[in-house]
Amino acid sequence: MDAQSPDDSPWMPFENRRRARDEKREAVLRTAVHLFLEQGYHRATLNDVAERLNITKPALYNYFRGKEEILFECCLLGQERVDEVIAEIDAGGGTGIAKLRKLIQAYAEVMTTDYGASLIRFDTRDLSDRNSKILRDAKKSIDRTFRHYITDGIADGSIKPCDAKMAAFAIAGSLNWIGHWFQRGGDLSAEQVAEEFSVRLTEGLAARASRKTAPAPSKSKSKQTSGGKR
Amino acid sequence: MDAQSPDDSPWMPFENRRRARDEKREAVLRTAVHLFLEQGYHRATLNDVAERLNITKPALYNYFRGKEEILFECCLLGQERVDEVIAEIDAGGGTGIAKLRKLIQAYAEVMTTDYGASLIRFDTRDLSDRNSKILRDAKKSIDRTFRHYITDGIADGSIKPCDAKMAAFAIAGSLNWIGHWFQRGGDLSAEQVAEEFSVRLTEGLAARASRKTAPAPSKSKSKQTSGGKR
DNA sequence: ACTTTTTGTTACCCATGGGTAATATACGTG
DNA sequence: CACGTATATTACCCATGGGTAACAAAAAGT
Known part of the structure; x- marks a missing residue:
């Protein structure tokens, strides 16, 4: 990249x-x-x-202006790449799980880049209040997107009912961790990782007997959110 | 805790x-x-x-002796808790996926504690070469345990064939991320998180028709390791 | 009570590194 | 070529914070 x-x-x-x-x-x-x-x-x-x-x-x-601004702009570049990815997926449409898979794959690839990794390896507390807030808001928005795709998927039947909040945390955690262990020139390419994660992180969520194309229209149009405890 | x-x-x-x-x-x-x-x-x-x-x-x-030693001992305490957990599980026995679930649950709980979080929130590069190496080795050992349980599970048929290395990364990433977002007094208890993660992170790995008790003795006693790409 | 040891305190040192001021050198332009 | 502007350089400032030295006051030993 x-x-x-x-x-x-x-x-x-x-x-x-x-x-x-x-x-x-x-x-x-x-x-x-x-x-x-x-x-x-x-x-x-x-x-x-x-x-x-x-x-x-x-x-x-x-x-x-100074060191802090450099740090901020690095993170910002990473954040912008993720935003582009999301905009693209939102424009495309598809079932909840399809969008989620796309997001996971693209997000994983961003995480293998320097700017992508900077988004999570750097501490927003090193930034000015203003810049810190910008980034924290951006991250919140990304998190919302994950959750949104998941609740979409539950609504359209492509994802089995679960706690969207925790599922999003679990997925985002796996992806963010890439920024910590991945390094170019290792035995895994960025594309391999992205591909593998998009499968691995969704295979537990996909509704059973998942026909790739037509998601079985669930008769119970339950209002989604969490299925169990809370 | x-x-x-x-x-x-x-x-x-x-x-x-x-x-x-x-x-x-x-x-x-x-x-x-x-x-x-x-x-x-x-x-x-x-x-x-x-x-x-x-x-x-x-x-x-x-x-x-100084600031660095304090940092080191914090991390060490977290690492020791994880080691205790692993020793306990190793002593217990069970199928690969059963051990993996136990590890995930216990590891998640450790991550909700200060010392546990310090294990991954702090940068080993802030430590002396000697201490840094100790911790990096300990983390490597933990990672090996994750992979080991997974390959065990593949061997005993409780986990479907997959790339153990990447599966371990995915799981560890989710768990480590807990140290970043979890905070006491939120709407989720440590136990809830641990319980949820032990299920969520393994449901994609479990071999189909997983009878809780008796894992179907797979006729093909394949030598485990990765099943697919690599 | 007396020393000795442990555990504090106050006062200081000083390396580090972000940031600035004053200044020099090249570049484009009329 | 002279002038202004952009870009770099050298030389400096100084706040920060880890670490130490010298000393004081309890605790513990005798």
């Missing part, structure tokens, strides 16, 4: 250091998110980031 | 500050882990910890 490796810098040591501003901004973000993930946000210093780009720390301040 | 609230201190402002050394050590850990989780390890200062205990920072150094 990331076309360029995180190490290539537009600032060649002594060459044409003339490129569009936005490209440099992006290069800063790419390098920063990589370092933040590698060393942890607090251990990675702006000097480290600058050094990898063949510049010095104050030069970074031409593109960002 | 934690009998005492994290705020009660053996150092009453001006009272009998005479108690066993170990109790004080534990009180420091309880308060520290609580603060570390609440604010994040890097934002929580030793002054904060000391203040909550009605003492001053240097007093902490009577019980610990």
Whole structure:
């Protein structure tokens, strides 16, 4: 997904250091998110980031207000990718479980990218109140989408009745964890993981005798939500 | 699980500050882990910890070498609880899926405790090389146990063939995530969560027509491991 | 009561690293 | 070429917070 490796810098040591501003901004973000993930946000210093780009720390301040803003924009990029994914799925339609599978697969792939992982590996408490709230709201919205697809699926019969809240937590947990263990170049590709998870995480939820195409119209049009305890 | 609230201190402002050394050590850990989780390890200062205990920072150094050691011991306590759980299950016996369910349930409950959560909420990179390795090894061992129960289950026919490695990741991810969202006093009790997860996370794995008691002795005594891709 | 040990306190050190000021160098433009 | 602007650099500031030294006050031993 990331076309360029995180190490290539537009600032060649002594060459044409003339490129569009936005490209440099992006290069800063790419390098920063990589370092933040590698060393942890607090251990990675702006000097480290600058050094990898063949510049010095104050030069970074031409593109960002400070360290916190860099962190925020990394997370934001990850969040935006997820939002795009959701918008696409919402536009497509399908049964609840079909949408859920699509979401799981796409979300899993995002989690294998640096920006995707940053969405959950970084602590929103390191952000300003304003930015922290933006991200927390975005995550809440993503969580709502998971739950929504699940309740949709229960309503249309493609998912067997269950506690949507906890099912969403279970699924999101598995997916978010990818951001912690996955690394490129391992023996598993991002696509393999995404494919496997979209199956594994839904096989327990799918209504039995699940005809791929036509979900059996359940006679009891129960109002969904939780089936058991609560 | 934690009998005492994290705020009660053996150092009453001006009272009998005479108690066993170990109790004080534990009180420091309880308060520290609580603060570390609440604010994040890097934002929580030793002054904060000391203040909550009605003492001053240097007093902490009577019980610990430094901040890092406190962090380490918190994680270690969580890890030990998991190890105890595993030892108990190993001693019990049963089919692969039965052991897996027990592990999931017990692990989930540990994750709802402060020490349990610290096991995954804290970054091992904040520890010394030595301590970091100890914890990473312990986690690897836990992961192996998950995989082992799964391959056991595949071998004894209680779990349908699947990629044990990824199944373990999926399950562990869900469980670890509990440490991020669960909080006491919410609308879900630790037991409810543990119970629900032990069912939800295994219903996709269980071999069909799973008689609770006697697992159908599979005629094909295949050598287990992965069934499909890899 | 006297020392000794344990457990605190106050006062300080100082490395770290985010952020800024002043300044230099290249770039595009009239 | 001169000028303004964008971009980098060097040199610095300083708040933070982990850790230590020197000292005080209980507890415990004798």
